[in-house]
Amino acid sequence: MLDKLWLIPLIPFAGFLLNGLFGKKIGNGLVTAVALASSGLTAIVSTLAVFQYLGAYPDHGRHLDRVYNWFSAGGIGTDVAFQLDPLSIVMLMVVTWVGFLIHLYSVGYMEREDGYPRYFAYLNLFLSAMLILVLGSSYLFIFVGWEGVGLCSYLLIGFYYDRDYAAAAGKKAFIVNRIGDFGFLIAMFLMFNYAGTVDFVGVQSMAARGQLTPAVITAICLLLFLGACGKSAQIPLYIWLPDAMAGPTPVSALIHAATMVTAGVYMLVRSNLLYRMSPSAMMVVALIGGLTALFSATIAVAQNDIKKVLAYSTVSQLGFMFIGVGVGAFTSGIFHLVTHAFFKACLFLAPVRSSTPWAANRTCGRWGDGGKRSLRPSGPSPWLRSPSPVFHPSPASSPRTRSWPRHSLRRISRPSGSWSG
Numbered sequence: 243m244l245d246k247l248w249l250i251p252l253i254p255f256a257g258f259l260l261n262g263l264f265g266k267k268i269g270n271g272l273v274t275a276v277a278l279a280s281s282g283l284t285a286i287v288s289t290l291a292v293f294q295y296l297g298a299y300p301d302h303g304r305h306l307d308r309v310y311n312w313f314s315a316g317g318i319g320t321d322v323a324f325q326l327d328p329l330s331i332v333m334l335m336v337v338t339w340v341g342f343l344i345h346l347y348s349v350g351y352m353e354r355e356d357g358y359p360r361y362f363a364y365l366n367l368f369l370s371a372m373l374i375l376v377l378g379s380s381y382l383f384i385f386v387g388w389e390g391v392g393l394c395s396y397l398l399i400g401f402y403y404d405r406d407y408a409a410a411a412g413k414k415a416f417i418v419n420r421i422g423d424f425g426f427l428i429a430m431f432l433m434f435n436y437a438g439t440v441d442f443v444g445v446q447s448m449a450a451r452g453q454l455t456p457a458v459i460t461a462i463c464l465l466l467f468l469g470a471c472g473k474s475a476q477i478p479l480y481i482w483l484p485d486a487m488a489g490p491t492p493v494s495a496l497i498h499a500a501t502m503v504t505a506g507v508y509m510l511v512r513s514n515l516l517y518r519m520s521p522s523a524m525m526v527v528a529l530i531g532g533l534t535a536l537f538s539a540t541i542a543v544a545q546n547d548i549k550k551v552l553a554y555s556t557v558s559q560l561g562f563m564f565i566g567v568g569v570g571a572f573t574s575g576i577f578h579l580v581t582h583a584f585f586k587a588c589l590f591l592a593p594v595r596s597s598t599p600w601a602a603n604r605t606c607g608r609w610g611d612g613g614k615r616s617l618r619p620s621g622p623s624p625w626l627r628s629p630s631p632v633f634h635p636s637p638a639s640s641p642r643t644r645s646w647p648r649h650s651l652r653r654i655s656r657p658s659g660s661w662s663g
Contacts, residue, residue: 245307247307250284251387257279257362266359273362308323323379325379329508340500361401373387380441412489415483422469422473424468426469473505492591499582500583507564524567534561555586556582559586562578563575
């Protein structure tokens with residue numbers, strides 16, 4: 243599998259084509275089979291590739307699967323190539339297994355929706371784009387996945403396109419993210435101009451050899467961070483994420499909590515060598531992350547829509563991840579990313595009994611009578627309450643959850659820890 247890493251994003255893309263082109267003709271039963279088979283097979287193939295990597299690279303080096311030369315002209319060029327290393331393995335396991343579980347969860351959640359085939363086609367396309375982002379070996383190639391997940395986010399936020407608020411939320415997310423993408427593009431233009439390549443290892447090795455000036459490195463880092471602010475909803479580009487809750491709740495759990503919104507953190511950790519060579523850029527990252535964490539948490543306190551509470555909580559937790567990156571604690575930032583992906587997805591799905599598409603109240607529960615009643619939403623499925631006592635304490639760092647060690651890690655981490663480019 244190590245020489246066929248391109249199969250990992252190709253499998254869910256095939257599911258997207260089948261459900262997108264033939265979903266209405268084959269019926270919901272086969273749509274479900276295609277969606278679950280493609281996402282489940284992707285998770286299994288990814289796991290097999292990880293085990294093969296661990297056997298072939300006991301020193302945890304970089305494995306590169308070069309598919310073909312994308313373009314080469316005027317002394318610059320790049321390849322379509324996939325890489326596997328410890329950082330991409332962590333993200334690969336999170337994306338594939340969380341993605342499969344939420345595909346499975348969505349079968350019951352969306353069963354009464356008219357757009358059932360369309361929903362799973364979009365979800366498969368998202369999984370494919372996210373895997374390109376995670377496995378790409380260059381900034382330009384992951385930008386393909388970066389734009390792909392942005393497109394899927396727009397499509398799924400506006401899934402209920404016949405409702406004005408959902409269509410407006412989708413457009414808002416799409417436009418705000420274009421601002422961040424502008425920074426990402428300019429950063430790649432600088433890489434092509436000064437380094438002649440956008441490959442992760444190529445750019446960072448030239449910086450390590452002193453072939454890039456500190457001013458150029460700082461400019462690249464700040465522009466990449468602008469792109470990360472858009473995708474990961476940091477100040478001032480956080481405004482799209484709370485409105486993104488207009489989509490189906492499993493979409494909020496997968497895309498807007500566990501995977502896509504962490505892409506900015508992943509990109510910055512992938513570029514850790516550049517950031518360690520630019521203390522001023524790291525200071526900006528840490529300050530913006532800290533301000534976002536505090537500001538969005540205070541907004542969440544004033545919300546009475548539980549999905550909005552969780553959305554602002556997600557923005558706040560993303561801020562903590564950027565604090566880790568900004569102070570050089572790259573490992574603890576990724577550790578927080580992994581724990582947050584699982585517990586926040588469960589937090590979104592735990593109160594789903596009052597936010598199903600056929601429920602009278604789609605806001606997932608509100609304060610009753612001026613806050614005098616309990617926040618607990620009402621609904622006909624009491625068994626769905628069971629996740630709440632387990633996962634709700636997680637953001638509060640309960641020692642019985644998987645999220646508590648990240649705070650200790652952040653305190654003891656040192657800037658010397660790094661991930662291979």
